[in-house]
Amino acid sequence: MAEKRAEDLTWTDERLWPQFAQQAEWDPLGLAVVDCAGRHWTRAELRALADRYAAELAAHGVGKADRVLVRAAKTVPTLAVALAVSALEAAVCPYSPKIGPAELAALEETLGHAAKVEASADGEIAIAPTDPAERSRDPRNQRLALIGFTSGSTGVPKAVMHAPEALNYATRACARIAGLAHGDAILGIVPLESAPGFTFTAHFALSLGHPLVWHDPWDPAEALSLAERYGCAWAIMVPTHLYTMVEAARLGRWKGRNALRTAAVGGSAMTPELIAEAESLLGLQALRMFGMSECMGHCSARITDTLERRQNYDGLPFPGTQEEAFGPDLKPLPRGARGQAGVRGPSLFIGYAEGLGQGQEQLAEGGYYLTGDEIVRDDAGYVKVVGRIKDQIIRGGFNLDPAEIEAAILRNPAIAEVAVVPVPHAKLGEQACAVCRLAPGAEMIDLAALVGHLEAEGLSRKKWPELLVIVEHMPVTATGKLDKKALAAAALGALSPAPALT
Numbered sequence: 001m002a003e004k005r006a007e008d009l010t011w012t013d014e015r016l017w018p019q020f021a022q023q024a025e026w027d028p029l030g031l032a033v034v035d036c037a038g039r040h041w042t043r044a045e046l047r048a049l050a051d052r053y054a055a056e057l058a059a060h061g062v063g064k065a066d067r068v069l070v071r072a073a074k075t076v077p078t079l080a081v082a083l084a085v086s087a088l089e090a091a092v093c094p095y096s097p098k099i100g101p102a103e104l105a106a107l108e109e110t111l112g113h114a115a116k117v118e119a120s121a122d123g124e125i126a127i128a129p130t131d132p133a134e135r136s137r138d139p140r141n142q143r144l145a146l147i148g149f150t151s152g153s154t155g156v157p158k159a160v161m162h163a164p165e166a167l168n169y170a171t172r173a174c175a176r177i178a179g180l181a182h183g184d185a186i187l188g189i190v191p192l193e194s195a196p197g198f199t200f201t202a203h204f205a206l207s208l209g210h211p212l213v214w215h216d217p218w219d220p221a222e223a224l225s226l227a228e229r230y231g232c233a234w235a236i237m238v239p240t241h242l243y244t245m246v247e248a249a250r251l252g253r254w255k256g257r258n259a260l261r262t263a264a265v266g267g268s269a270m271t272p273e274l275i276a277e278a279e280s281l282l283g284l285q286a287l288r289m290f291g292m293s294e295c296m297g298h299c300s301a302r303i304t305d306t307l308e309r310r311q312n313y314d315g316l317p318f319p320g321t322q323e324e325a326f327g328p329d330l331k332p333l334p335r336g337a338r339g340q341a342g343v344r345g346p347s348l349f350i351g352y353a354e355g356l357g358q359g360q361e362q363l364a365e366g367g368y369y370l371t372g373d374e375i376v377r378d379d380a381g382y383v384k385v386v387g388r389i390k391d392q393i394i395r396g397g398f399n400l401d402p403a404e405i406e407a408a409i410l411r412n413p414a415i416a417e418v419a420v421v422p423v424p425h426a427k428l429g430e431q432a433c434a435v436c437r438l439a440p441g442a443e444m445i446d447l448a449a450l451v452g453h454l455e456a457e458g459l460s461r462k463k464w465p466e467l468l469v470i471v472e473h474m475p476v477t478a479t480g481k482l483d484k485k486a487l488a489a490a491a492l493g494a495l496s497p498a499p500a501l502t
Contacts, residue, residue: 004165004346006320011172011346013165015145017086019207021047031185031211034230035076046080053077053084053125057115060129064089065141066114069107072193073097074216077119079202086145090114093147093159096193107149107157110355112136140350146203147353148195150293150477158357160195160293161350169346170296171204173318177287177300178234178262185211187227187235187260189218194477195293195349200236200264220244221254224282228256235263238481239270240474242278242286243416247440249281258282262303264289267481269403269418271410272311279307290314290341290385294349295369299323299383313382314375321345322368323383325375330364340389341375342368374401391484393420396428400463408457409434409450414442417474420465421488423495433467433491437474444470469494 001014028044068085072094085092116128145164149157188201205212213230215223248254266289278286291297301315317323324332325339333339342364352358362370374387387403402420409418416439422430447468469491475483
């Protein structure tokens with residue numbers, strides 16, 4: 001075990017299992033997990049289940065440096081499978097329970113896993129081993145702990161490979177930033193099936209000794225009640241979670257005393273007003289965090305930052321992480337210039353798996369991973385995410401930045417969530433469509449009213465969307481980000497006949 005250090009932060013390359021096993025030895029009767037049904041699991045109970053699963057997996061030929069595909073249901077047996085995989089020094093590869101059969105078949109054909117595992121809620125597991133000749137022999141497997149799947153531009157998922165030290169670093173940095181003490185419970189909101197989802201719930205809780213209180217399906221009042229009941233001090237969430245929590249308090253659907261002191265919030269745009277309201281209505285410091293599957297949680301606001309800072313910036317890089325804005329020539333830009341984010345540091349991934357994104361990694365000189373996000377860093381080093389390069393809409397040769405338009409739309413109190421997406425147009429190539437979910441109690445808004453709001457906001461006329469679609473639900477990806485592919489498809493389907501094609 002090698003200890004690593006950056007400033008006052010220390011972490012190791014130790015796998016999840018020995019860290020959890022040590023916690024179980026220190027306090028076997030300590031609370032490990034409260035499952036979605038409200039059952040309390042001690043560390044001893046969870047360890048016994050993991051020991052049983054490890055023996056079963058080993059009997060099916062799973063061993064060191066293997067990959068194990070695991071259906072990532074939000075259950076304690078799934079956690080025990082992940083611990084068992086770690087105990088065998090293999091890598092857990094959680095996949096979404098909602099994955100389509102074609103996508104799952106593509107993963108199974110390409111991943112090179114040793115077994116696929118599905119754990120039932122009653123504690124039984126189904127293990128489907130694969131032909132040893134077809135298992136991955138990638139030398140990177142020797143230092144592999146986790147593979148998370150993320151959507152790829154070609155329709156084939158990318159498999160993001162992480163070593164144990166990346167998970168340890170990201171979780172310890174977040175715990176330090178949140179000011180957590182040993183034994184503070186955390187609220188588990190996000191799903192398990194992405195690299196950040198697994199890392200900031202399962203790995204976070206089990207490696208650091210924080211009881212994990214799971215909540216699913218999402219209900220903001222119930223989530224706040226759980227946080228109050230178990231004294232949950234921290235959670236990672238997306239802006240939708242925060243918004244609905246604030247609304248629950250504002251509308252009187254929840255009247256308790258919030259235990260959550262801080263929350264890491266990222267994944268999509270949020271207004272400065274939302275962060276201020278979280279503090280005034282919930283007493284919650286919402287810390288904007290910038291991260292992704294490939295470089296988990298590498299930048300965050302701090303609890304010592306002013307409210308204005310937390311409202312308008314995504315924070316400072318974690319200790320030991322470097323982040324810069326890069327120009328089209330892939331050279332670092334001076335402070336205050338807008339460019340593509342490049343990041344390097346201990347939470348950076350090993351790379352993409354063979355056949356599932358390998359070779360698509362984009363690096364600048366010095367080993368900076370290019371994220372596809374556009375950022376600005378001020379003179380104090382604070383990072384502000386201002387857009388996504390790949391999200392740009394090209395209307396008649398003019399590039400529109402959806403993030404800028406979305407930020408302006410969100411300043412309308414009638415709008416709870418928005419995604420600006422492209423729809424095809426015969427002459428212009430693309431037009432911009434604003435897909436919006438209304439705030440509770442808000443009156444219906446039409447395109448003319450929305451455009452009037454944008455004009456009052458001072459947004460240039462050439463950036464106004466031509467189309468508006470109102471939806472009741474905004475679909476999200478496995479990482480909790482708004483699913484813009486699904487929203488673009490929904491927008492096109494809602495426009496009948498589709499004016500963009502006439």
